[in-house]
Amino acid sequence: MTDANTIGSPLLSVRDLQVTFGTREGDVRAVQGVSFDVRAGETVGIVGESGSGKSVTANSLMRLNFGADVKITGQVLLEGRDILAMSEEEVRSIRGRDVAMIFQDPLTALNPFYTVGSQIAEAYEIHHPGTPKKQLREIALDSLAKVGIPEPKKRIDQYPHEFSGGMRQRIVIAIALVNSPKLLIADEPTTALDVTVQAQILELIAAMQSEHGSAVILITHDLGVVAEITRRVMVMYAGKVVESASVDDVFATPTHPYTVGLLRSVKSLETQRHSRLEAIPGTPPSLINLPKGCPFHPRCAHAASLGGRCNADEPALQQIGRSETRCHLDAQTLARLGEVRA
Amino acid sequence: MTADLILEARQLRKYFPTGASKMLQRPTDVVQAVDDVSFGLRRGSTLAVVGESGCGKSTLGRLLARLIEPTAGTVILDGVDVTAARPKELLALRREIQVVFQDPYACLNPRHSIGQSIGTPIRIQGTMNKTDEKARVRELMALVGLNPEHYNRFPHEFSGGQRQRAGIARALALQPKVIVADEPVSALDVSIQSQILNLMESLQQDFGLSYVFIAHDLAVVRHIADEVAVMYLGKIVETGDTNTVYGSPRHPYTRALLSAVPEPDPKASSRRQRIVLQGDVPSPVNPPSGCRFRTRCPKAQDLCAQVEPPLVDHSGGHLVACHFPD
Numbered sequence: 001m002t003d004a005n006t007i008g009s010p011l012l013s014v015r016d017l018q019v020t021f022g023t024r025e026g027d028v029r030a031v032q033g034v035s036f037d038v039r040a041g042e043t044v045g046i047v048g049e050s051g052s053g054k055s056v057t058a059n060s061l062m063r064l065n066f067g068a069d070v071k072i073t074g075q076v077l078l079e080g081r082d083i084l085a086m087s088e089e090e091v092r093s094i095r096g097r098d099v100a101m102i103f104q105d106p107l108t109a110l111n112p113f114y115t116v117g118s119q120i121a122e123a124y125e126i127h128h129p130g131t132p133k134k135q136l137r138e139i140a141l142d143s144l145a146k147v148g149i150p151e152p153k154k155r156i157d158q159y160p161h162e163f164s165g166g167m168r169q170r171i172v173i174a175i176a177l178v179n180s181p182k183l184l185i186a187d188e189p190t191t192a193l194d195v196t197v198q199a200q201i202l203e204l205i206a207a208m209q210s211e212h213g214s215a216v217i218l219i220t221h222d223l224g225v226v227a228e229i230t231r232r233v234m235v236m237y238a239g240k241v242v243e244s245a246s247v248d249d250v251f252a253t254p255t256h257p258y259t260v261g262l263l264r265s266v267k268s269l270e271t272q273r274h275s276r277l278e279a280i281p282g283t284p285p286s287l288i289n290l291p292k293g294c295p296f297h298p299r300c301a302h303a304a305s306l307g308g309r310c311n312a313d314e315p316a317l318q319q320i321g322r323s324e325t326r327c328h329l330d331a332q333t334l335a336r337l338g339e340v341r342a
Numbered sequence: 343m344t345a346d347l348i349l350e351a352r353q354l355r356k357y358f359p360t361g362a363s364k365m366l367q368r369p370t371d372v373v374q375a376v377d378d379v380s381f382g383l384r385r386g387s388t389l390a391v392v393g394e395s396g397c398g399k400s401t402l403g404r405l406l407a408r409l410i411e412p413t414a415g416t417v418i419l420d421g422v423d424v425t426a427a428r429p430k431e432l433l434a435l436r437r438e439i440q441v442v443f444q445d446p447y448a449c450l451n452p453r454h455s456i457g458q459s460i461g462t463p464i465r466i467q468g469t470m471n472k473t474d475e476k477a478r479v480r481e482l483m484a485l486v487g488l489n490p491e492h493y494n495r496f497p498h499e500f501s502g503g504q505r506q507r508a509g510i511a512r513a514l515a516l517q518p519k520v521i522v523a524d525e526p527v528s529a530l531d532v533s534i535q536s537q538i539l540n541l542m543e544s545l546q547q548d549f550g551l552s553y554v555f556i557a558h559d560l561a562v563v564r565h566i567a568d569e570v571a572v573m574y575l576g577k578i579v580e581t582g583d584t585n586t587v588y589g590s591p592r593h594p595y596t597r598a599l600l601s602a603v604p605e606p607d608p609k610a611s612s613r614r615q616r617i618v619l620q621g622d623v624p625s626p627v628n629p630p631s632g633c634r635f636r637t638r639c640p641k642a643q644d645l646c647a648q649v650e651p652p653l654v655d656h657s658g659g660h661l662v663a664c665h666f667p668d
Contacts (some may be wrong), residue, residue, distance in 0.1 A: 014584055047417055048533065049531035049533060049534075050531055051379060052382065069589065074527055079665060111344050150621075164622040164623075166621065166622055175421040176573040187610070189613040194394035194395055194558065194623075195394065195558070195560070195599060195602040195603055196394065196598055196601065196602045196619045197394075197621075197622065198604070198616075199601075199604075199616060199618050200618055200619075202604075217368075221531065221532065222534075222603030223606040224561075224603065224605055224606045225604045226606075226607075227604060227605060227606050227607055227608045227610075228462040228604045234664055247608050248608050248609075249604070251607055251609075255566065257343060261533060262532060262533060263606070265532045265533045265535065265567050266533075266561075266606045267532075267536075267539075267559075267561035267562050268564075268604055268605060268606055268610075269560060269588060269600065269605065270605075270610070271561070271563050271564060271565050271569070272565075273564065273565060273566075273568070273584055273585065274543065274565070274566075275565070276502065277536035277539055278536060279533060279534075279536035279540060280536075281537075283503060283504070283534065284531075288601045
């Protein structure tokens with residue numbers, strides 16, 4: 001697209017996304033006012049612990065939050081068009097063609113009753129109806145070879161259960177990329193895999209991205225994975241983005257107390273044996289009964305120093321150097337938070 | 343070995359029969375889940391068993407606590423042969439060795455209060471009356487950082503980290519000497535993982551516990567273990583002091599495994615050279631001849647297909663099973 005409206009504007013623009021699930025116990029406010037942009041070809045990481053709203057955010061981008069009691073508000077603009085305002089038919093024409101998704105568990109993402117070849121072909125045919133059978137098979141073979149499946153001619157007619165976990169994730173990636181999507185959403189794509197296989201898959205995603213020029217949103221709980229392949233990262237906590245910065249800045253000078261705590265809790269191969277690990281006290285809040293003010297304040301060591309502000313008002317995003325941070329602490333203190341880390 | 347060993351495994355094997363071929367009257371295939379594994383755990387220390395899924399690390403853990411019967415080999419716990427223990431002796435044995443499992447939700451009875459669950463081992467042993475048991479459970483809850491007031495709450499009212507604390511409290515109930523912890527933190531969020539690891543370390547110091555720590559997360563193991571054993575397809579391929587194995591790994595599999603760990607530091611990860619292994623772990627039903635790692639090994643030669651490399655001591659307790667160690 002090169003019309004005047006889209007030049008220089010981001011590929012994806014999310015504005016004030018809110019997702020609420022109605023349950024018997026009360027409303028679960030899974031995502032509360034998330035806004036971000038993704039430019040064409042960019043890799044963005046969304047990190048957070050369980051319940052932080054990272055997967056719900058990802059699913060909303062393709063409108064995959066099902067259920068009677070889901071309320072979604074805000075805008076998800078893909079090249080200027082709001083996915084949340086589209087008809088179901090329009091969304092279907094985008095899913096798998098412009099935006100594709102890779103899920104955590106490749107076995108549940110594949111249909112056990114169809115050969116992997118037919119599943120790749122189906123993903124292509126839906127958006128290219130009338131493609132001759134022979135050509136579809138060629139495309140499927142080509143896709144399998146590209147994602148590194150050995151002997152694609154033999155493997156194309158096999159079923160998902162005949163593949164290992166890593167191979168299945170390669171097939172899911174082949175399906176996701178068969179239409180060369182502009183945006184690829186990978187939700188914990190390597191969490192179910194062993195580390196040696198994880199390394200293979202991360203390498204494949206990076207290679208495929210440079211070949212197709214797709215933008216990638218990588219959702220993960222693993223800061224190591226984020227450090228490996230993304231350029232920009234958003235840290236989510238209790239349904240909000242609490243910090244947004246380049247990968248280098250997040251790791252070198254984290255500015256939000258939660259990010260600092262998270263980085264300190266991460267165990268690296270270079271940590272010393274038996275050194276006492278830094279831990280964030282307490283547990284993440286319930287999304288039904290969110291604490292007033294900043295959702296992190298019950299676990300935050302700085303909350304006491306601010307004389308009750310943290311449990312009264314919700315902090316706004318502050319610009320600290322090149323990072324954006326949602327915290328009440330003053331800019332000077334926040335800029336120095338990371339120094340204490342070393 | 344002259345070291346003071348609390349737990350020792352000698353040539354442990356566990357083969358699981360597999361397949362429905364009984365009907366066809368064929369000899370059944372066997373999965374060689376654990377094949378000829380020997381090691382010793384020093385009193386008061388932590389030995390980590392690491393490896394990828396299917397390498398046999400959990401089976402090994404179960405064998406050590408005799409939750410399953412070995413096909414061959416022996417386990418010696420503080421001088422007593424665990425594998426020869428009769429059912430009555432097993433009850434006494436359970437006072438010495440306890441297990442902490444990966445999924446703290448699955449291992450707590452959802453219909454029992456957390457206090458009841460923690461007190462179960464005491465009731466089975468029949469060593470205390472009800473009042474003493476309750477007092478002991480409250481003491482245990484406080485010890486692992488749970489509020490003793492929550493005695494009557496049910497597992498679903500607790501978070502994952504709190505449930506794992508309950509699992510640890512239950513394992514401690516009988517004051518065991520050894521705890522086998524099978525992936526105790528892998529189901530938890532990172533910020534909670536550190537809490538549990540810190541707890542395990544302080545309990546070890548306070549009670550002189552010895553741990554067998556089974557895990558796939560090499561960064562966690564680096565932190566908690568004194569010694570580490572790396573398993574691949576049912577066998578130990580490298581073992582030794584944690585600093586030595588991490589600092590100068592000599593088995594090609596250990597090297598690849600360590601290089602595959604994503605570093606939570608963009609500078610470190612761009613610095614590092616990564617060895618990406620080709621292919622997948624072969625089936626343990628038909629492991630490759632010779633060295634089991636040879637099908638994925640960048641250094642494999644003809645010899646590797648013919649002769650299985652023995653676990654050889656290279657320097658002061660650093661054992662490597664490779665024909666061409668680095």
